[in-house]
Amino acid sequence: xxxxxxxxxxxxxxxxxxxxxxxxxxxxxxxxxxxxxxxxxxxxxxxxxxxxxxxxxxxxxxxxxxxxxxxxxxxxxxxxxxxxxxxxxxxxxxxxxxxxxxxxxxxxxxxxxxxxxxxxxxxxxxxxxxxxxxxxxxxxxxxxxxxxxxxxxxxxxxxxxxxxxxxxxxxxxxxxxxxxxxxxxxxxxxxxxxxxxxxxxxxxxxxxxxxxxxxxxxxxxxxxxxxxxxxxxxxxxxxxxxxxxxxxxxxxxxxxxxxxxxxxxxxxxxxxxxxxxxxxxxxxxxxxxxxxxxxxxxxxxxxxxxxxxxxxxxxxxxxxxxxxxxxxxxxxxxxxxxxxxxxxxxxxxxxxxxxxxxxxxxxxxxxxxxxxxxxxxxxxxxxxxxxxxxxxxxxxxxxxxxxxxxxxxxxx
Amino acid sequence: xxxxxxxxxxxxxxxxxxxxxxxxxxxxxxxxxxxxxxxxxxxxxxxxxxxxxxxxxxxxxxxxxxxxxxxxxxxxxxxxxxxxxxxxxxxxxxxxxxxxxxxxxxxxxxxxxxxxxxxxxxxxxxxxxxxxxxxxxxxxxxxxxxxxxxxxxxxxxxxxxxxxxxxxxxxxxxxxxxxxxxxxxxxxxxxxxxxxxxxxxxxxxxxxxxxxxxxxxxxxxxxxxxxxxxxxxxxxxxxxxxxxxxxxxxxxxxxxxxxxxxxxxxxxxxxxxxxxxxxxxxxxxxxxxxxxxxxxxxxxxxxxxxxxxxxxxxxxxxxxxxxxxxxxxxxxxxxxxxxxxxxxxxxxxxxxxxxxxxxxxxxxxxxxxxxxxxxxxxxxxxxxxxxxxxxxxxxxxxxxxxxxxx
Numbered sequence: 001x002x003x004x005x006x007x008x009x010x011x012x013x014x015x016x017x018x019x020x021x022x023x024x025x026x027x028x029x030x031x032x033x034x035x036x037x038x039x040x041x042x043x044x045x046x047x048x049x050x051x052x053x054x055x056x057x058x059x060x061x062x063x064x065x066x067x068x069x070x071x072x073x074x075x076x077x078x079x080x081x082x083x084x085x086x087x088x089x090x091x092x093x094x095x096x097x098x099x100x101x102x103x104x105x106x107x108x109x110x111x112x113x114x115x116x117x118x119x120x121x122x123x124x125x126x127x128x129x130x131x132x133x134x135x136x137x138x139x140x141x142x143x144x145x146x147x148x149x150x151x152x153x154x155x156x157x158x159x160x161x162x163x164x165x166x167x168x169x170x171x172x173x174x175x176x177x178x179x180x181x182x183x184x185x186x187x188x189x190x191x192x193x194x195x196x197x198x199x200x201x202x203x204x205x206x207x208x209x210x211x212x213x214x215x216x217x218x219x220x221x222x223x224x225x226x227x228x229x230x231x232x233x234x235x236x237x238x239x240x241x242x243x244x245x246x247x248x249x250x251x252x253x254x255x256x257x258x259x260x261x262x263x264x265x266x267x268x269x270x271x272x273x274x275x276x277x278x279x280x281x282x283x284x285x286x287x288x289x290x291x292x293x294x295x296x297x298x299x300x301x302x303x304x305x306x307x308x309x310x311x312x313x314x315x316x317x318x319x320x321x322x323x324x325x326x327x328x329x330x331x332x333x334x335x336x337x338x339x340x341x342x343x344x345x346x347x348x349x350x351x352x353x354x355x356x357x358x359x360x361x362x363x364x365x366x367x368x369x370x371x372x373x374x375x376x377x378x379x380x381x382x383x384x385x386x387x388x389x390x391x392x393x394x395x396x397x398x399x400x401x402x403x404x405x406x407x408x409x410x411x412x
Numbered sequence: 413x414x415x416x417x418x419x420x421x422x423x424x425x426x427x428x429x430x431x432x433x434x435x436x437x438x439x440x441x442x443x444x445x446x447x448x449x450x451x452x453x454x455x456x457x458x459x460x461x462x463x464x465x466x467x468x469x470x471x472x473x474x475x476x477x478x479x480x481x482x483x484x485x486x487x488x489x490x491x492x493x494x495x496x497x498x499x500x501x502x503x504x505x506x507x508x509x510x511x512x513x514x515x516x517x518x519x520x521x522x523x524x525x526x527x528x529x530x531x532x533x534x535x536x537x538x539x540x541x542x543x544x545x546x547x548x549x550x551x552x553x554x555x556x557x558x559x560x561x562x563x564x565x566x567x568x569x570x571x572x573x574x575x576x577x578x579x580x581x582x583x584x585x586x587x588x589x590x591x592x593x594x595x596x597x598x599x600x601x602x603x604x605x606x607x608x609x610x611x612x613x614x615x616x617x618x619x620x621x622x623x624x625x626x627x628x629x630x631x632x633x634x635x636x637x638x639x640x641x642x643x644x645x646x647x648x649x650x651x652x653x654x655x656x657x658x659x660x661x662x663x664x665x666x667x668x669x670x671x672x673x674x675x676x677x678x679x680x681x682x683x684x685x686x687x688x689x690x691x692x693x694x695x696x697x698x699x700x701x702x703x704x705x706x707x708x709x710x711x712x713x714x715x716x717x718x719x720x721x722x723x724x725x726x727x728x729x730x731x732x733x734x735x736x737x738x739x740x741x742x743x744x745x746x747x748x749x750x751x752x753x754x755x756x757x758x759x760x761x762x763x764x765x766x767x768x769x770x771x772x773x774x775x776x777x778x779x780x781x782x783x784x785x786x787x788x789x790x791x792x793x794x795x796x797x798x799x800x801x802x803x804x805x806x807x808x809x810x811x812x813x814x815x816x817x818x
Binding site: 001002004017021022025026043044045047048049055056058059060106124125127128129130131133134135136137138139140141142143144145146147148149150151152155156157158159160161162163164167168171172173174175176178179180181182183185186187189191192193194195196198199200202203204205206207208209210211212213214215216217218219221223224225226228235236238243244245247251252253254317320321324326327328329330331332333334335336337340341342344345347348359360361362363365366367368369370371372 | 420421422423434438442446458459460461463464465466467468469470471479480482483484534547548549550551552553554555556557558559560562563564565566567568569570571572573574575576579580581582583584585586587588590591592595596597598599600602603604605606607609610611613614615616617618619620623624626627628629630631632633634635636637638639640641642643644645646647648649650651652653656657658659660671672673674675677728731732733734735736737738739740741742743744746747748749751752754755766767768769770772773774775776777778
């Protein structure tokens with residue numbers, strides 16, 4: 001869908017997903033690295049059989065072409081400027097101010113390429129009192145407020161073990177840039193898209209980031225659930241081989257799922273058939289007026305926990321589908337690797353690297369039909385360092401000799 | 413006929429938003445901010461869960477009090493419609509023909525039962541763009557799994573990966589798959605709109621919200637699928653940073669706890685921190701990992717006698733990544749979020765005023781904010797039915813009497 005558009009992607013590990021999102025939608029994305037390689041190539045994990053090759057970098061440069069260009073030197077900058085004549089988007093995620101130091105800041109490039117959409121991804125945004133703060137996944141998660149809400153109540157708050165913050169920010173950079181593309185259709189002009197990872201992380205609070213300002217009480221962390229006003233709500237349950245996410249509650253939004261759970265419990269003989277007469281959609285209202293037993297729902301929860309504890313994750317998933325329950329297994333990485341759902345959807349894509357290795361990747365994030373036709377999947381492997389120098393600089397009209405000379409001068 | 417048009421890059425773009433809770437509505441919210449006309453369709457007979465979870469205005473639960481619903485639906489027009497009633501289905505079809513984009517998040521197959529799925533709507537409007545967003549996608553053996561992003565977090569591997577190695581998973585906060593999914597959906601819808609404007613071709617987007625979240629786990633998934641180890645939850649440890657964690661601080665009056673996040677990424681940062689701790693600044697990363705419990709103890713002792721703000725200030729001025737674990741009160745007063753005008757106050761007919769988050773992007777030339785707060789139930793029924801579909805008062809009355817508008 002985005003095949004008319006070209007992205008010059010100057011990001012490092014902090015913004016590298018943004019360009020890939022556009023590449024997966026058909027854009028021509030050129031990852032530009034310094035001659036000695038992006039810092040993203042040093043980010044863990046590394047391939048088991050190629051311990052010097054970053055999986056992180058491969059994961060988010062799949063689908064792009066790659067060139068090297070030394071932006072610290074004028075020869076390299078001149079090349080980039082020639083390349084930008086062909087570009088619609090520029091993505092960057094360097095420290096705030098670093099682009100200005102090499103004369104590639106938004107204002108300078110906007111004056112020269114008014115149509116260029118220039119997206120900057122940073123920890124706190126391009127301006128403001130924290131613009132020069134040193135960012136990190138953990139600090140951003142802390143600043144955006146989700147970190148304090150997650151963890152066991154008797155230990156320090158805890159993050160997700162695969163860092164997330166830059167991924168959210170990159171996602172917002174992709175969306176914000178597409179909004180700027182539609183603006184360009186109106187005005188003919190590109191603009192600056194300023195992404196703050198702190199703001200992006202606040203999305204991961206279910207709007208609880210607003211709690212204080214609305215006059216509500218902050219939720220408190222509680223392992224496998226949440227505490228509200230000191231009241232612990234468990235959101236998970238133990239099963240024979242691990243855990244499930246289990247939400248049970250009365251009320252108009254979820255009470256029908258509780259009714260379905262009762263049906264299952266009666267069918268397996270764990271609960272008495274009279275419980276089928278209870279309607280948990282209206283239960284809370286009737287408890288309030290003294291027409292229903294307040295002890296009934298907690299008792300049903302106990303019965304449910306006892307019943308699921310004897311079964312496996314897979315059994316509970318099957319039962320959940322059959323009875324339409326509000327529960328799902330807590331899958332680990334091994335489970336995901338073996339998931340029949342992901343296999344059915346063709347989620348895993350094998351891609352041949354430049355050296356001939358076949359490497360399995362997660363597929364694109366969406367299945368898209370254009371005019372009723374399924375979109376082909378981009379199987380372009382992550383580029384080796386400078387892999388497309390000859391191809392892309394050749395497209396700009398440089399001869400093989402000129403490219404060799406640039407290489408000798410270490411401009412590329 | 414039309415509703416009052418918005419301003420911005422998406423002015424004139426018409427969206428029919430049947431999605432619910434967070435993952436879908438967040439997409440429409442972003443498009444409404446930038447000028448799209450978004451009609452949010454819902455039915456009070458099946459209450460949107462976002463309306464019954466907090467944070468609530470003044471901490472009072474109520475379907476018109478939810479700050480979550482308000483945050484993900486600001487700027488939209490509200491229509492109540494019961495799609496189980498044929499009159500409701502008819503209105504929906506007519507609105508789908510009016511719209512450029514339809515967003516929905518019913519369990520796979522539900523819209524098809526009413527002949528309102530993409531295949532049917534496409535016959536009425538070949539260049540329609542439609543997003544169908546579910547936990548696990550439109551097809552496959554588990555496509556009928558229903559539920560919230562909390563179930564999604566379980567099935568996307570995220571729940572298992574937040575917590576301590578010696579304990580059951582703590583999980584992230586809330587329905588995690590609702591957070592990454594809208595980013596992928598918004599980007600694709602805007603690409604589809606661009607494509608349709610150039611080619612006249614319609615687009616259908618099948619989103620599995622879990623697969624969106626798994627993009628943010630891609631390194632761990634690739635590692636395991638290619639012969640590497642399966643990542644397991646590891647507290648706040650980081651394979652390349654040490655010390656790296658959450659440390660206790662002096663507790664201010666009126667609070668129970670206070671924490672600061674510290675991440676030391678380089679040997680140079682460690683030398684700086686070691687001076688403050690009177691520790692050995694020459695230790696390499698591997699040596700620091702060996703001595704991690706001693707370092708964490710010394711660091712905890714150092715942070716415990718200082719406020720989180722003081723630790724944040726002194727470490728950041730020394731070039732080390734640190735930030736207090738912000739409460740929502742801290743966020744309200746965070747000078748950086750204030751600088752970005754991230755919290756917007758909107759006049760509200762029930763609450764006097766409400767607060768929503770600003771857009772997650774600052775666009776230098778076309779800044780945006782929502783034109784109005786999220787709709788109350790049926791708030792714009794008459795406006796929409798009259799202005800968009802040209803129905804008379806009598807016809808609207810008949811629809812209401814048939815139950816189609818509830």
